[in-house]
Amino acid sequence: MLGPVNTLFILFTTFLISLSISAEENVKPCLVQDSVLIQKFHIFPNKTLLDTERKLTYAPHQYFREGNSIRGCVCLVKKCIRKCCAEDHHIKNGSTECVPRDGGFGEFRTSVFRNLLPPKSANDEFYFLTGLQNCPQSRFRLYPDESPDDKFTLLANGDLKFLAEEEPIDVSMYCVEHFGDVDYVSAILCFPEEPSNQVEGALINVYAVGMLLSTVFIAITLLVYVLLPQLRNLHGKCLMCHVGCLLAAYLSLSIVQLGTETIPGWLCTFIPFVIQFTFSAAFFWLNIMCFDICWMFNRVHTISGSSAERERKKLCIYSTYAWGCPLLLLTVCIIADLTPGLPNFIPRPRFGEHSCWYSPIGDKSPVLVYFFGPISILLIMNLILFIRTAMRIVSLRKGTGMLNRNDSQSSSDKQQKFVLYLKLFIVMGLSWIMEVISFLVKGPTYMWLLTDVCNTLQGLAIFLIFVWKPKVRRLLRERLCPGRGMEQQNTLVSAGGANHLRKISSNTKVEELSQN
Template identity: 30%
Template sequence: MFRLWFVILACSFCFEISVSSAKEPVIISFNLTTFGGDIERIKSLHNTSWPLVGKCCPVGQLYRFNDDDNPGENRCEDPRPNEKNEYSPFFSDFNHSGLLVPGLSQPQFVAVIGIPCRHGKYIMDPLTIAEDEYHLMMNGSVFTPLNNVRMLQPGQDYCMEVVSDGRLVVMGCYQPELKVVTADTRLAMYAIGLLISVPFLLATIISYVITRQICDVHGMNLCCYSGCLAVAFLTLALLQLGGQSFDQNACVSAAFVIQFSFIACSFWLNAMTVESWRLIRGYKAGSPPLTSERSPPLYRVFFFYSIWGWGLSAVLIVVSLALGLNPTIPWTYVKRSGNEQPSCWFGLDTYSLPYFYVPVGILVFLNTTLFVMAGIKMAQIQRALDRNRVARNNESDRRDRRVFKELRLTFFFTLALFLILVVNWSMELVSMLTESNVFAWSIFDLVNALQGLFVFGFFVLRRAVRTLVWQRIKELVGIGSERESDDDKANEMTLLSSVTNGTNSTRIVTQ
């Protein structure tokens, strides 16, 4: 009897030792939101021999469903004292013959933390529904042999978690309904406005390229600005209208093109502002704004502007790509109708913000300073011209006023483009600080989308430029200028660029 009792005690002791010595599996976790759902990147950061699984909640927590005893939303939380939380899934695999090997628990594995379901989720219950049979594979996929033979991917289609009753369940993600997604009227109007701007921006470029007299440094800066805006608007309109048919790689590539174009627009607008300031600062009554003796060579000046406009923009994009940052598109340019979830949609990436908004903020400050300085200089010039008009009012004084009027128009039109930029970024800042789109679908959206019309109207349809462009078009198509109206000949102000010894001289001549 004593021996039997001793054997029972020994067996009990051995059983307790085996249970207490059992170890919890080693779990290496990666947060799904941190890596933007990039499972391949997560796999590259850990030992590929370790199994992978999608886990709904952080390590140590379970998923609690809403019921009478647990009011509130479904949520992840720490287990209560009487609840079990053993997260040790069985991993299956296929053998060399292609047969499914029964699953086994693993001593270590990698968990991708997060619920990836955007359209709702459901619990897979193979004990009740035969079609819900599943097998967790070593690579993290969930194989469903009876449900259209699908492979649910971790971080995309499912997550696995312990629930409050101690079960380890798979939560599958509902797929979006297959339907033809149509943009609502406002979204379509916005995209159409962007597309309308593109030909006007291209027409501005063509007008300045074919007309040698106006293709000075400021004109070439304007062409680069218009080209960047045209690329941004065209790509953005295509994403707004047809983004549902783009895959993720195409979306990201297009987004970086848009980001580069908008950054380059800001730099080239700054170049236009600097050139306007140079012209106004160099203006003296009775002489051209920048005489050939005082003006540096045209292409040398434009070369430095190109380094500023293209070079720094490219550096910012290269740095963003090297750091693996997400593309950043201004919220005020990306519109959502609210009726669907477009595939090409990029949220706010706080790590990318400094590489987009800090350069733009610095450029806004520089432009503001230059415009204030130019405004003060223009006021001084205006007072000097008024004094000369009262004292003499001869032909040279009238010519000086026409020269100054042309410079003033260039200044104010550049200022108008800058104000559109400032209002746009101000709305962007308010949207980020309030985390809302309070200005959505305002009248400014239409103005924003039709910037191409304003650029064409400001810099091509003004009388002096329009006349030169029209004359050049008639020369190209072989139409004579004998029928030119008297109104065009009388008191006509034309902007001429004379190239003397490799220098640029901007002059306004009265015919």
Template identity: 30%
Template sequence: MVIRLKSVAMSAVFGIVLCTLLPQLFAENVEANSTFTASLDLENKTGETFDSHTESPAITNTSGAEVPRTNTVDPLSACPDFPGLQLPGTVVKCYCLGNEVFVDGKCQPYTGAVVPAQEDWIYTVEAPVEKYNVTIRDVNCDPTKYRSFNFTKGQFHMRSRGDMVLLKGAGELEGQRINNYCLIHHLDPGGDQTWTMKACVPIPSIPVCCPFGYAMKEGSCQPAKTPKLLLPPVLANPSGSHLNWPGMKNYRSELTCDSEPMKTIPIAYKKSNLVSLADGVKQVWTPDGTRRRVYYPCPEYCVDGIENADGSIDYFASFCYQDPKEAHERACQKGPCFRKCCAYGSSMDVHRNMCVPDKNANFSPPVATDLTSYNIAIGYPLCNNFAETGAGLTIDSDGRLDLQSRQYPPSDFCVDTFLDKDHREHKALACGDGPPAWIRVKSYLLPVCKFISLFFLSITIACHLLVPRLMADGGSFLLCYAISLCVAFATSFSVNVFHEYLGDSSCVNLALAMQFGFIATFVWLNVMCFEIWRKIRCLANHKFPTTYSNGFYMLYGWGIPLSISIVTSAMQHLAPDNVYGLVKPYIGISRCWFRDDIGTLLYFYGPISIVATGSSLFLGLTYMNYKTLVRNFMKIGDAQRNKGEEAGSDKKIASPKLPPAVITSPIQDFSTKLKLFSLLVFCWITEVLSWKIPPMELWALTDILNGLQGLLIFIIFLLNRHKRALVEERFPLPFNLVRSCLRLKGKPTVKQDNKSPQEQENSTSSTISIDLQRQN
């Protein structure tokens, strides 16, 4: 009995000691490791509910505040291990065979089972399952490495390289690549086939360069103020936006660079980013002077964070980097050389268009001499544009590629083993001719021309706002026209200059604004053509021109383009993909504009063509009425002369006259509108022709004129003598400076009288009179 009491007492004491020491040991273990896990919420923008694994409940301290959960990992552990890509042409199903669907917990035959596949880079099609090798394997996501999701029809498709890509319906995870997945084919309540994907999305694990309190500087870890937990912005895809990932981890990765110097750059959007791909987080960087992204997987990069005085954190990525041109020159210093596309032990996968590990790699390209006599540099050709070449290549003794009666210098090609399933063949990636010289010049010249147009459009707008008399007789319509074209050119200029820094939403919004601006330009020109037709028609019919409310014109001029932009935006964001008979704009897919011709025609060129046709009709009718007005004036003039001859040569017969502005203003407006319309139609016709008729150099002059529309409109505005006089009366200094410059050059200047604009107009139009009494 005594022995039993002693045993119980010793057990109790041991339990108390153990309970006391374990938390301290655990806390010390957490402090000793530099790997942490963040607990942040990821919200789905679309409101869809994803089934994820159950996370442990939040831990709170004594004050009730939530304490971030941590996950300890060996600080010197290797890179996270994620499965590679599925084999091209293979689809993974969770339970049933390819021609079966899962209904009520059982597999049953189904004719015509399909897979949401990718075609033509972005289109999603329903491809028959028979086209693929079906592997049956359920997935169970390791909660320490993955988050578990269920995605439904319309939220994903399969790429030809074998992985799944999430679509816009997946919310913030749009563009995420997934390798670890399986499909479930089942039937919806209506009995139609649908599908679900069980997916394991990797939890981002960030390699940290230095331990807590240190950061990488000049190639070594030096003391710095750093946060314990690094939470850098991580993208779901190279073109996506930054997300706050739940469960983000850190682990120590000691980066050493031997043959190449270490480079440290800030993590900045569109320049250098961390991207969560299916095989882990990679550093994606676009070197200066190139357009091709460079991917650095773990352990080829690491990240540091430095805390600023205001509490913000700047993140930096470090990696080993040697300028490709310098590395190529160094490799070629001591003899003939050429480039190998992939590192040794890797080959080029044709379907994935990327270098992949190859256990059977045997690099032995056809060379003129022994392969060991060449110096080999690693990497793609030193150009921005290159493409795969055909077979039958040879490399001469100087390292040049002989292919199809053409020679490429060593810097303009790379050669490697290309894998096409089980087939291996030595091919090359060779530089193309590149864009024509005019295309390169155009990329710099057009933004300058558009900036000049914006400057003169701004002057035109300012003149109308500062000289209220310009707003009379339809001047407000010309102001709206200039504002519309200013919006169009400002957005077009922004896209041309800042396209590399635009996010997806900014790209779409700028495209919609550009569409609105250009369509509004044609609509307001249509308003001006209608208004001048109405006025001259009244004069030709011996009537005073009637007036319409400006509110009606404003509703039409701004309402039509706004309605078209709203419909386009709704179709862009709400319309489903690949529905027969439904044309989705697909803005921002490959550029900040419509993806294909049918969308451009329906949402842009179509409305413009309809409005431009109406303007052409109004101008044609205006010209006919103008000729009628001239004939009436000539008849009245002949009648006046006959009356004068009958009454005697010394007696003049006066006839009632219209107020001068009633006659001269519409005639001058007709001339202005005709010039504006001719300019706009000419620009757009040449734009379409240059798009379809090569070569591009043929349209160099018209491209420049299109970019200078704002300047040309300003000149047309000043050619209107009445408007020019009003502006000169308000701002005489610029006109005096121009006259002074012309006088210094010895050119005669037109003598200006001192009459006011109204007196000049009365004088100019004093010879025009029409008998308004001749009405039946």
């Protein structure tokens, strides 16, 4: 029969899984405007879909249902170029109106391939989407024949690029069309998306400042553990690795938040790999600490040797796991991102293409597979380990009596470590669970304001949990001001001695009175 703790855990886990599944079902792998309606198709047992009309094959994460219809993210299967009007239309001179034109599409394709695309581009490499793109702000037209700044070309992957600029523009943000003259092809672009109001713009700076503040407190925490050898036992070394990873991750995020406009292209591509590795490693080290506290309470001794030798061996095993798994994830990311010609079903991170992180445009599966997915699995594992440890503590209190006065010092230390790591898990776990849910569900910024701010201030919480304690402050005073520490200790000893003498004197008087 399940106990109340097990029942609560099962209900909580079921709720999280159902919430994640329902949220994931609402996440489309691409914008509707970047998809095509598939009317004639065949779905295979492995969920792969064949568009028999266009002769295109879609992996399960490359198409989605909308109502009773199926739409395919064609730009995930082929390179795309967007045409502003329907196939047999063009834009009338001096207006933005699409009007019919006989044979317009064939002439349009010829003009595009001859004048805009690289010479080696083949006709069958590209799919032409039709219709004006949806823009978050508004649109503007280019006049390349009148302004040198408006001259542009199309890249081999279908992106538009100004000749005078380096940053390409995704197909969801532009369309090209004949304007009056058949040989004259120009483009209509979306204005760059900006914060919808001053409050959202200010929030971006608030998040960046919060991350910098966390970076400072995390650095102080790491420095305290470096200065105090008393804290550098196995648990302390694991915490130092965890905190060191968070320090590098938050520092990298702060650079991205504050310097998006000025970061060079190579750095914008490199930093996401650093963030990917450091955040993954931080969560793997948190998983190690949760496992170790569970191991400690269950008194499992499978490693031989003295206490120091066991700690050394455990640290080697833990390091292999906590550094090796993130390194493996990073290697897979590098291969998927930088290797050309991989199958379409392999998610590609596209670091640095549209932001200094996973590409926010198009397929969202890479960030789920390589980042949020592993983190979610680790958080669930940590929750199971903490519930197991809590149940063990209750069992030992009721049953064997291990946690009593005879073993008070040892049990007290273990319980203190458990409480510390439980607080750390709550700080890291709850905020990141909400981070995953916010990514899946989306919604306006204000919905996730509280969790986002809490996430940026994790460094402050870690400092308060592990450093701002009387014991650590006393050790720090003794380390930095040894003379002052000795004076305080002598004062305490003198005060204790005086109290002891007063007690003896008082007891003597009581004895004398009783004798009289």
